[in-house]
Amino acid sequence: MAAHMYYNDDISQAALNGKKVAVVGYGSQGHAHAQNLRDSGVEVVVGVRPGGSWEKAKEDGFQVYSVGEAVAQADVVMVLLPDERQPEVYKQEIEPHLTEGKALAFAHGFNVHFHQVVPPKDVDVFLVAPKGPGHLVRRVYEEGGGVPALFAVHQNASGEAKEVALAYSKAVGAGRAAVMETTFKEETETDLFGEQAVLCGGTTALVKAGFETLVEAGYQPEVAYFECLHELKLIVDLLYENGLEGMRYSISDTAQWGDFTAGPRVVNDGTKDEMRKILSEIQSGQFAKGWVLENQANRPMFHSINEQEKHHPLEVVGRELRAKMPFIQSKKKGVVGSAKG
Ligand SMILES: NC(=O)C1=CN([C@@H]2O[C@H](COP(=O)(O)OP(=O)(O)OC[C@H]3O[C@@H](n4cnc5c(N)ncnc54)[C@H](OP(=O)(O)O)[C@@H]3O)[C@@H](O)[C@H]2O)C=CC1
Ligand SMILES: CC[C@](O)(C(C)=O)C(=O)O
Ligand SMILES: [Mg+2]
Ligand SMILES: [Mg+2]
Numbered sequence: 001m002a003a004h005m006y007y008n009d010d011i012s013q014a015a016l017n018g019k020k021v022a023v024v025g026y027g028s029q030g031h032a033h034a035q036n037l038r039d040s041g042v043e044v045v046v047g048v049r050p051g052g053s054w055e056k057a058k059e060d061g062f063q064v065y066s067v068g069e070a071v072a073q074a075d076v077v078m079v080l081l082p083d084e085r086q087p088e089v090y091k092q093e094i095e096p097h098l099t100e101g102k103a104l105a106f107a108h109g110f111n112v113h114f115h116q117v118v119p120p121k122d123v124d125v126f127l128v129a130p131k132g133p134g135h136l137v138r139r140v141y142e143e144g145g146g147v148p149a150l151f152a153v154h155q156n157a158s159g160e161a162k163e164v165a166l167a168y169s170k171a172v173g174a175g176r177a178a179v180m181e182t183t184f185k186e187e188t189e190t191d192l193f194g195e196q197a198v199l200c201g202g203t204t205a206l207v208k209a210g211f212e213t214l215v216e217a218g219y220q221p222e223v224a225y226f227e228c229l230h231e232l233k234l235i236v237d238l239l240y241e242n243g244l245e246g247m248r249y250s251i252s253d254t255a256q257w258g259d260f261t262a263g264p265r266v267v268n269d270g271t272k273d274e275m276r277k278i279l280s281e282i283q284s285g286q287f288a289k290g291w292v293l294e295n296q297a298n299r300p301m302f303h304s305i306n307e308q309e310k311h312h313p314l315e316v317v318g319r320e321l322r323a324k325m326p327f328i329q330s331k332k333k334g335v336v337g338s339a340k341g
Contacts, residue, residue: 036137113189212314238250
């Protein structure tokens with residue numbers, strides 16, 4: 001069944017008129033939602049803890065409050081804290097101020113879908129999940145475009161949750177690209193699958209394997225870096241603009257023949273079998289359970305792999321090469337302090 005699509009002309013922002021939105025968290029998604037909504041004429045306050053994000057939101061001209069104070073004064077509360085922090089902050093600082101008639105919103109359905117956050121029945125609960133990193137949600141909006149988003153309603157206590165979710169989607173800029181109706185289940189499972197198998201996990205594994213294959217065969221790391229990582233952005237830009245056919249229009253026929261013949265050898269039936277396993281672990285809740293436990297143990301594996309990855313030869317050579325290309329816009333998530341806005 002095809003998705004129901006909405007675009008700016010189909011959406012009224014009126015459901016947000018006179019409403020105050022508290023954006024809780026001012027990181028990758030938080031700064032983008034807060035700034036795009038403000039530029040779209042919505043009244044926004046930011047709720048965050050003292051520290052880097054607080055300072056950044058203040059610098060960006062927002063009224064900044066503790067999470068509890070922001071929630072207390074808002075009609076719509078958009079929770080843009082890290083997924084793993086949400087249950088605790090929700091219990092301590094959001095739930096006590098979430099009075100009847102308010103709307104609780106998320107950019108990812110993880111905690112509601114996997115029952116880590118259980119909102120009271122007398123509030124609306126919806127998600128607006130941009131299909132892109134927060135820094136691009138802001139950059140593309142400023143350029144006059146938008147990043148597409150999914151929206152879903154989990155609870156409709158007020159009777160107008162869908163209108164508010166659509167209005168929010170428009171204000172964040174998604175209506176310029178595409179807004180699709182979904183469920184918390186579909187958003188959560190497809191988002192986790194996409195980031196693990198294709199967008200993040202699949203891509204970084206592919207890039208590293210290509211780089212390692214060339215370097216182990218005696219080729220220069222700089223050449224391998226440009227071939228396997230840097231140029232990927234330029235190829236992906238063509239995919240983004242024109243799909244597979246448009247990308248293939250710009251590459252040589254030699255490359256296209258290699259694409260047809262070698263691609264299916266790299267991503268083969270075994271790879272697809274593994275993708276199906278990854279999807280079923282997401283659907284069964286096994287992945288979510290593992291991630292919750294990893295956080296309860298203070299992330300031993302996460303930190304150790306993260307440290308190891310920073311020293312991969314691809315990263316070492318990449319840092320040196322990018323330093324010579326100041327034209328590349330850099331937004332280093334989590335590398336330069338904690339304020340990622
Ligand atoms: N990253 C992305 O592009 C996408 C994220 N999402 C979803 O958006 C949500 C937010 O993710 P993301 O933007 O990556 O998060 P980030 O890690 O970038 O930002 C989190 C923010 O929450 C603040 N924060 C953390 N702990 C607390 C706390 N205890 N009390 C108050 N504030 C706190 C951080 O402030 P401080 O500086 O003080 O640490 C920071 O401002 C998640 O649900 C995620 O799945 C959805 C689509 C894409
Ligand atoms: C692809 C990763 C993502 O799902 C996103 C930017 O959409 C995330 O959780 O950050
Ligand atoms: Mg995503
Ligand atoms: Mg995600």
